[in-house]
Amino acid sequence: MTANAHLMEHMMNPKNYGDMPENDAIGIGKNPQNGEKVAIYLKVKEGDEPVIDDISFQAIGCTTTVVSGSIITSEARDITFSRAEELISVTLGMLDKLPPEDAACSEMVALALKAALDTYAERQKDKDFPVISYIIKTDCTPKEEEE
DSSP states (O other): OOHHHHHHHHHHSOTTBSOOSSOSEEEEEEOTTTOOEEEEEEEEEOSSSOEEEEEEEEEESOHHHHHHHHHHHHHHTTOBHHHHHHHHHHHHHHGGGSOHHHHHHHHHHHHHHHHHHHHHHHHTTOTTOOOEEEEOOSOOSOHHHHO
16 A cells, blocks of 8 residues: 555544543643644553553544544554554654644644553552643644745
């Protein structure tokens, strides 16, 4: 499957989209500039290291946000928390190569995953710990719209 076909598949049929009422943790990524947000839900399997057993997301955002959510959650399913942290780092590291408006969407999804991992860790100490939200740093306004 070509890269474009892969992206089209995630756009037309987003994977892992939807609520997960019986979750172990939720994380939220927010874009304060336009009100977009992503929630990521985790079901965790305990072992030597926690593993993302199930994952889903919901988004109030653009198509790029939904595609990013579909791809990142697909990659995060069935991996350990440390591998998920690597996935987040790699994703954030690749954003410098994208236009800012596209980078913002992927950053928001990666930060929502980070927030879900962090919420889970905090809930191991305090089961009533609130959901963590992280705010993106990227300006998602296309340069031609600023002028």
